[in-house]
Amino acid sequence: MLKNYIGVLMLNEKEDNIKSLTKSRPIASIPIGGRYRIIDFVLSNMVNSGIHNVGIFTNTKSRSLVDHVGSGQPWDLDRKINGLFLFNLTSERSQLNDIDVLSENMEYIYRTKQEYVIMSSSYMVCNIDYNEAAKYHEESGSDITLIYKKTNNAKKHYVGCSTLYINEENKVLSIGKNIGAEDKLNIGMEMFIMKKSTLIDIINKCIQTGSHNSIKAAIYDDVSQLNVNAYEFKGYLQCVNSIKNYYKTSMDMLNGKVTKELFFNNGLIYTKSKDEAPTKYFNEAKVNNSLIANGCILKGKIDKSVISRRVTVEEGAEIKNCIIFQNCQIKKGCKLTNVIIDKNTIISENTVLEGDEEFPVVIEKKFRT
Structure with a gap:
């Protein structure tokens, strides 16, 4: 040591x-x-x-x-x-x-x-x-x-x-x-x-x-x-x-x-812990091969994505190959592919965003906490 x-x-x-x-x-x-x-x-x-x-x-x-x-x-x-x-x-x-x-x-x-x-x-x-x-x-x-x-x-x-x-x-x-x-x-x-x-x-x-x-x-x-x-x-x-x-x-x-x-492999990776409720998956939610943090409310379809704490995905929303930071809201009917969304962002209903694996779309907030 x-x-x-x-x-x-x-x-x-x-x-x-x-x-x-x-x-x-x-x-x-x-x-x-x-x-x-x-x-x-x-x-x-x-x-x-x-x-x-x-x-x-x-x-x-x-x-x-x-x-x-x-x-x-x-x-x-x-x-x-x-x-x-x-x-x-x-x-x-x-x-x-x-x-x-x-x-x-x-x-x-x-x-x-x-x-x-x-x-x-x-x-x-x-x-x-x-x-x-x-x-x-x-x-x-x-x-x-x-x-x-x-x-x-x-x-x-x-x-x-x-x-x-x-x-x-x-x-x-x-x-x-x-x-x-x-x-x-x-x-x-x-x-x-x-x-x-x-x-x-x-x-x-x-x-x-x-x-x-x-x-x-x-x-x-x-x-x-x-x-x-x-x-x-x-x-x-x-x-x-x-x-x-x-x-x-x-x-x-x-x-x-x-x-x-x-x-x-060589020891655990530690981080700041936050005591929050587990993520709630509604009946209409479909999640495939994704990392989901705690505190989320999921009603939409999520595929091969990384979802941080306290993210809300409303019904009818489809998220694929995305990275969503904490406290974001994805409204009804959104279709997001190859997108990175910064903290505290609200994506309006029926928004369609599609990036590329080489050049993902980045949605940033002007003010972050």
């Missing part, structure tokens, strides 16, 4: 291709799977691996994130010693890079008693046991270990993600970017294992020289000078960095094999 490790989550992921879901929330707090948020996966992975000191470094528009993670109680991080720490929630600057965020909160890093750090983003959705990766890192004697996944479908997925070029000894030679030109690539999962002293040295160097504004860029540009190794993750992975990938990840969760691996 990784009691000698702290977890550092950097939530300044690129939102260029998913902005319709991140206007009032970070990627980390986008709902997924009916009752979860994207950050639940990395938080649960760390806790299941024995990490009990986690720092979340975020930018503004973090209200939904703070409301969700709270004191960390669902992940057993509500502790007197160690626990969950959130930083940069009230910065006057709307967008800070991670070197700025870390440098303003160096006291947290200095005061932690743990020797090692696992640094990660939130949008890599997987269920990973960090113990094996940490063991590999310590035995290798490397400065930094990057976690990666081999993929055979890089033209369609992981576009925009980092790509690792490694030799037979798993040493990282160089790092590039997936532009969708090749299928077989090593995809960097933006998970870094290192000593705390190494992280401090990188931050101080970036501040002193002004050479980089992110930890990731500093590591990637200095792989020739640092001893950087790679550890292969062989499980299910998706990067939620676009509407297309978010939609695919959600639809993958309807596959029983993926669901079992993603939510159970």
Whole structure:
């Protein structure tokens, strides 16, 4: 168990291709799977691996994130010693890079008693046991270990993600970017294992020289000078960095094999619980291969969809291949196909919306809570 490790989550992921879901929330707090948020996966992975000191470094528009993670109680991080720490929630600057965020909160890093750090983003959705990766890192004697996944479908997925070029000894030679030109690539999962002293040295160097504004860029540009190794993750992975990938990840969760691996294989995925009544299925309701959260009222036809809490689907409505966030109302006679609907939205009677699996229609609210 990784009691000698702290977890550092950097939530300044690129939102260029998913902005319709991140206007009032970070990627980390986008709902997924009916009752979860994207950050639940990395938080649960760390806790299941024995990490009990986690720092979340975020930018503004973090209200939904703070409301969700709270004191960390669902992940057993509500502790007197160690626990969950959130930083940069009230910065006057709307967008800070991670070197700025870390440098303003160096006291947290200095005061932690743990020797090692696992640094990660939130949008890599997987269920990973960090113990094996940490063991590999310590035995290798490397400065930094990057976690990666081999993929055979890089033209369609992981576009925009980092790509690792490694030799037979798993040493990282160089790092590039997936532009969708090749299928077989090593995809960097933006998970870094290192000593705390190494992280401090990188931050101080970036501040002193002004050479980089992110930890990731500093590591990637200095792989020739640092001893950087790679550890292969062989499980299910998706990067939620676009509407297309978010939609695919959600639809993958309807596959029983993926669901079992993603939510159970290396430990459970925890989330904020809400004590609500179970979903009520009326006689006329027809539901097929869907994830349905609690508190819903269902009278229509639902096929291969993900329905969040407190959604009402009235009689005569037909929903297929859709993702519907909480507190939505789908009125009589609606026909929705390949649609993502944000929170607190009312779809009027007899509305017909049809998107494509590659380009789903996104219905967003101007104001969200």
